[in-house]
Amino acid sequence: MSVVPEISTKAARSFAEPSVAHFRADLLDWLAQVAPGYANKTAVGEFADIELRRSWEDEVVRGGWNCMSWPEEYGGRGLGPIEDFVFAEECARAGVPEGLGRVGRLLAAPALLGHGTDEQKARFLSRILRQEDIWCQGFSEPNAGSDLAGVQTSARREGDVYLVNGQKIWTSFGHYADWCLLIARTSGQQDRHRGLTMFAMPMHQPGVQPRQIRQITGNSEFNEVFYDDARVPVDCRIGDEGMGWQVAMTILTAERGGGYAALSLNDLSEMLRMLDHCAAGRPAAQAEAARLRDRVEVTRWHVMRAIEATAGDRDSGPLRSIMRLVTSELTQETVRSGFELSCSEHRDRWRYLELDARSDTIASGSAEIQRNIISERVLGLPR
């Protein structure tokens, strides 16, 4: 039995505002009641404990904490990125699992809020908020990875529907998803960027065939998805035909933003705890752990600084641009340290993480692409 806390409906513009401390106190009260039933039960591998993750998400919805930063007219509380960050931080500290709604919450919602019709917002957002739909992301293809504008999956309009044909890859949640944020080509290759269109693709239909991909960890967390005359109604097109690249940029900005950075910081905190445990009684390892702890702490302050700049409507672009690169490479460095310690208690976990961390500098834009973006868009170097 949990109480629905009374939360301020005014988004903080700075971490220093008293409302942030009140928000955190309310959140901690609620977590103290509900978290023990879920805490620290996540097994190795992202989808190892699917039922626990689903029920935790339901708990979050019942508590009224989901999608707090959405406008009130769509069921949010009009709060902002600062409250979102505090929520992610305290949930991690409480050891509760991450839900399955990440793509809907962090990627589909910004796309819909920024580019969707009123009808689409009414239709999709409340279901995302109540965790009734799981979303996945259909961007990458076998021949369009870093070069996203090279997508070949086609969407051909026939009356009130588009018929989609092609293949997407690296689709996390693909085998659970109800909807897919799908980018497809609606006109020829010669019009690389302006020939793209974004869709909310219904996944439960015969023309959509997800196939799990076994990863280097041995787990199968993502999929390749084959589209064979799959049908997507015209009213599920997000933005106008030919506007897909702009919608994709909104989504990629969100994917490299504060919400995802908070998740990376949570993983890093857990790794530092393990690292301390493994380094006990080994001075050189302890020194290395301390050095990494300082780097993680600086990164945490950086993420908070970027979030505060965003919340205060300051220029946050140069701050946000580095978050994905810095967190991903620091994660790999931390994991490597843990793996090299050969700690008998956590050996399997570190081996899993060492393999799994390879994806950090590939997913959501490879480290090379991130550096291109920083140098070209922030520093203004020639392409």
Add this chain to the structure above:
Amino acid sequence: MQAQLIPGVLAEEATGAFTDLLKGRASATLNDEYFARDWSPLWEELVRDGWTVIADPPDTEFSLLDLTAFAQAWGRYLVPLPFVTTLVARRGLAASGRQLPEPGARLTYAVAEQATALAPLGAVADQVLTANGLVVAPEPAGTDGWAASSPVAVLPEGVVPASAAAVAEGAILATAEAAGAAAAALQAAVEYAKVREQFGQPIGKFQAVKHRLANMHCSRELAASALAWACSAPENAGPALRTALGQCLLVTEQAVQVHGGIGFTWEAAPHRYYRHVMGMRRLVLAAVGAE
């Protein structure tokens, strides 16, 4: 309560005005002439416009984090005037209940380093803050690096260091100056990469070069973020400041690399930033410990 992470709007506006002033007075090639110049007119302007008293308690409108924004702006120009150190010394004096000198006094503060003491910009200050208040600045016994752009003077034995609180604030603002120098070094490297051509194109088009510059941007931003961490606990800022200075050092080292052969010469600017960071690092490590 959590401290603020970015300077307030008021500080942002004031920093903008401060930067405009410095751009007008201190934008020139960083050569020997620049450091040997008579900087008194700029000092007089800073005094006249009230910049030397912006941090005076109890009336100051600016937090310590706000002051790091001023110190970063100042650090970009490597002006050999004891501006930031004057802010620190005035705050230290006020905190110990002592009378503040007139706004034009060129001040610095003493930090213990083993048996002796260091003073940032000690070679160009008139008075040094010690635990006993202000004393007339002694002739430095040495400097950290080349004298004119050197930010740190080694004081003769017998100078008593300033209070722990003043030294702690000084260390944060000295690190902010280093972060400003790193920002300027990055900017210089970016500008050079846009105009220097090899193989028929600007070197900034090569990914090997632009990715190095992207790394420098990451380091520079992390250094600035570490200042927010430091200001959240000024008396225990060692880990934040050491991390920040490590990032500043990376930026200034890499700025030399981007400049190539010319970067290894005295006439090119990168070594000036590099030296400034080295000097600030020596001072800050003396203040907060090497680990």
